[in-house]
Amino acid sequence: MTSLCSVCSVPAAHRCSGCQQVAYCGREHQRTHWRAQHRDQCCRFKVVRNDHLGRHLVATRDIKQGEIIYRDEPYAVGPKIANVPICLGCNRNLMPLSQSGESCARFYVCSRCGWPLCGKICEQAAQHLPECSVLAASGYRPNIRPNPCNPDHRESAYCVIVPLRVLLLERSAPERYATVQGFESHLAERLKSPLYGVLRSNLVPFVRTVLGLQQYSEETVLKLSAILDTNCYEIRLPERHVKVRGLYPLGAMLSHDCRPNTKHYFDDQLHMVLVATVDISEGAVIHASYTQPLLSTVQRRLALRQAKCFDCVCERCSDPNELGTKAGGFRCPNCRRTPGLVLAVDPTNYRSIWRCVNRRCSYQERADQYMERCERLQKELLALDRTDPNDYEAFLTRNAPTLHGWNAYMLQAKYALTQLLSGSRSLQERTESSIHRSVDLCRDLLAVAEKLEPGYGTFRTKLLQELSSAFGTLQTRGVLSEQQRQEWLAARSELERIAKTDPTVVGSSFGDSV
Numbered sequence: 001m002t003s004l005c006s007v008c009s010v011p012a013a014h015r016c017s018g019c020q021q022v023a024y025c026g027r028e029h030q031r032t033h034w035r036a037q038h039r040d041q042c043c044r045f046k047v048v049r050n051d052h053l054g055r056h057l058v059a060t061r062d063i064k065q066g067e068i069i070y071r072d073e074p075y076a077v078g079p080k081i082a083n084v085p086i087c088l089g090c091n092r093n094l095m096p097l098s099q100s101g102e103s104c105a106r107f108y109v110c111s112r113c114g115w116p117l118c119g120k121i122c123e124q125a126a127q128h129l130p131e132c133s134v135l136a137a138s139g140y141r142p143n144i145r146p147n148p149c150n151p152d153h154r155e156s157a158y159c160v161i162v163p164l165r166v167l168l169l170e171r172s173a174p175e176r177y178a179t180v181q182g183f184e185s186h187l188a189e190r191l192k193s194p195l196y197g198v199l200r201s202n203l204v205p206f207v208r209t210v211l212g213l214q215q216y217s218e219e220t221v222l223k224l225s226a227i228l229d230t231n232c233y234e235i236r237l238p239e240r241h242v243k244v245r246g247l248y249p250l251g252a253m254l255s256h257d258c259r260p261n262t263k264h265y266f267d268d269q270l271h272m273v274l275v276a277t278v279d280i281s282e283g284a285v286i287h288a289s290y291t292q293p294l295l296s297t298v299q300r301r302l303a304l305r306q307a308k309c310f311d312c313v314c315e316r317c318s319d320p321n322e323l324g325t326k327a328g329g330f331r332c333p334n335c336r337r338t339p340g341l342v343l344a345v346d347p348t349n350y351r352s353i354w355r356c357v358n359r360r361c362s363y364q365e366r367a368d369q370y371m372e373r374c375e376r377l378q379k380e381l382l383a384l385d386r387t388d389p390n391d392y393e394a395f396l397t398r399n400a401p402t403l404h405g406w407n408a409y410m411l412q413a414k415y416a417l418t419q420l421l422s423g424s425r426s427l428q429e430r431t432e433s434s435i436h437r438s439v440d441l442c443r444d445l446l447a448v449a450e451k452l453e454p455g456y457g458t459f460r461t462k463l464l465q466e467l468s469s470a471f472g473t474l475q476t477r478g479v480l481s482e483q484q485r486q487e488w489l490a491a492r493s494e495l496e497r498i499a500k501t502d503p504t505v506v507g508s509s510f511g512d513s514v
């Protein structure tokens with residue numbers, strides 16, 4: 001993709017040598033832009049390396065809450081290893097072709113390469129053109145059809161698309177291709193996994209034999225897959241029916257922390273915009289979370305180990321109390337009179353003993369016993385009817401004697417319940433008691449969010465939106481108390497501050513006018 005001059009929008013050959021984020025047609029426009037705005041925006045960070053994190057970003061000056069840290073142009077965007085049918089031109093989930101109002105069992109396919117697309121216009125999409133000629137020349141035609149019985153069915157034929165897009169950069173943007181080759185891959189570790197066995201027998205022959213790209217060795221193709229698995233971000237835009245992955249050059253330098261100081265969103269061009277969720281001091285590490293805040297330390301660490309091949313030892317992971325939430329803990333079965341919690345003695349050790357914090361109690365569990373307990377709870381959560389709030393209420397009641405209110409499984413059930421309560425019926429149709437229940441759940445979860453993803457974090461923002469919209473309905477019904485009105489006002493002004501820094505937070509979600 002050619003960059004455009006930030007001043008006059010003509011194709012630009014020079015980039016700012018400080019941040020590499022903006023381009024110019026020449027020195028004069030670079031000077032104009034610097035004086036007008038770039039002086040304040042350039043270089044909020046630098047890439048550094050240490051033994052623990054590898055390469056990572058560090059703030060080169062104080063960054064304020066809500067500031068955009070960078071806007072990152074993708075090197076490649078496209079389907080995941082297995083994906084529901086999507087358009088290779090615009091990344092949208094595909095709709096079957098319909099004939100006289102009836103859907104029929106096929107998608108529009110590209111007139112050259114035969115891969116499914118939305119329609120003729122997408123045949124010309126800049127993202128599709130380079131791969132189209134390679135796919136067309138191969139003669140291979142994928143058999144991707146609508147699956148009305150299972151619309152979520154994911155096609156593994158898509159595993160070739162993003163690797164192919166990156167390989168084709170070698171011709172169109174060799175400097176980008178070379179940069180990608182330097183990204184972390186964890187290849188040796190990934191090669192031991194069953195997935196890489198499958199990629200070795202499917203993806204490699206597809207690239208080398210079917211597409212005829214013999215110049216790329218088995219190792220090059222597998223390493224590229226490993227680079228994608230380590231560095232891609234999920235791009236989820238439900239309102240645009242897009243759920244794909246993207247490889248971003250600065251995103252590939254961003255380290256993880258279970259209490260992140262940034263969040264990101266994707267703009268219309270699928271650039272990744274990184275925003276500070278809290279004030280970040282000069283010299284501090286700028287990090288994101290690669291995982292979910294409501295998972296316990298064991299769950300998060302296992303997920304990070306599996307997906308990103310490292311063992312997290314951040315502040316939350318190293319703290320048996322998980323920053324005051326005690327999310328991994330459970331009620332001690334021995335302590336009836338003085339309730340005690342059972343917590344990990346050494347949380348960053350997968351084999352840690354779990355022990356009651358009550359000094360007079362000797363209760364303890366081995367790591368395998370704790371894991372069994374977690375697996376049982378996980379199964380129980382997964383078996384709940386995702387359309388029935390009562391099922392989630394029953395889970396909370398059933399487990400209250402053994403799990404405290406901020407135990408990770410209770411938190412996951414509570415959050416799912418808030419989503420179900422607000423999504424199941426329109427707010428107008430909901431009973432007053434269900435709205436009060438939403439308010440209580442949101443307050444409870446907000447107190448957790450303050451600890452785990454403080455500031456303008458995505459999870460906290462969603463909860464503020466839920467809370468605001470519940471208060472809005474109570475107001476419409478004339479049953480909002482003065483104390484609730486004050487709480488609503490505070491939530492709304494916080495949301496307005498957040499919305500100024502994040503276009504994905506829309507005003508309509510704040511509830512009706514106060």
Ligand SMILES: C[S@@+](CC[C@H](N)C(=O)[O-])C[C@H]1O[C@@H](n2cnc3c(N)ncnc32)[C@H](O)[C@@H]1O
Pocket residue numbers: 052053054055056183184186230231251252253254255256257308309310311312313314
């Ligand atoms: C997106 S890359 C980040 C850049 C990477 N450090 C590099 O040098 O290329 C993700 C990888 O960085 C490392 N990493 C990120 N956050 C980490 C953390 N909190 N602790 C240890 N390693 C981390 C892991 O190797 C992970 O797979």
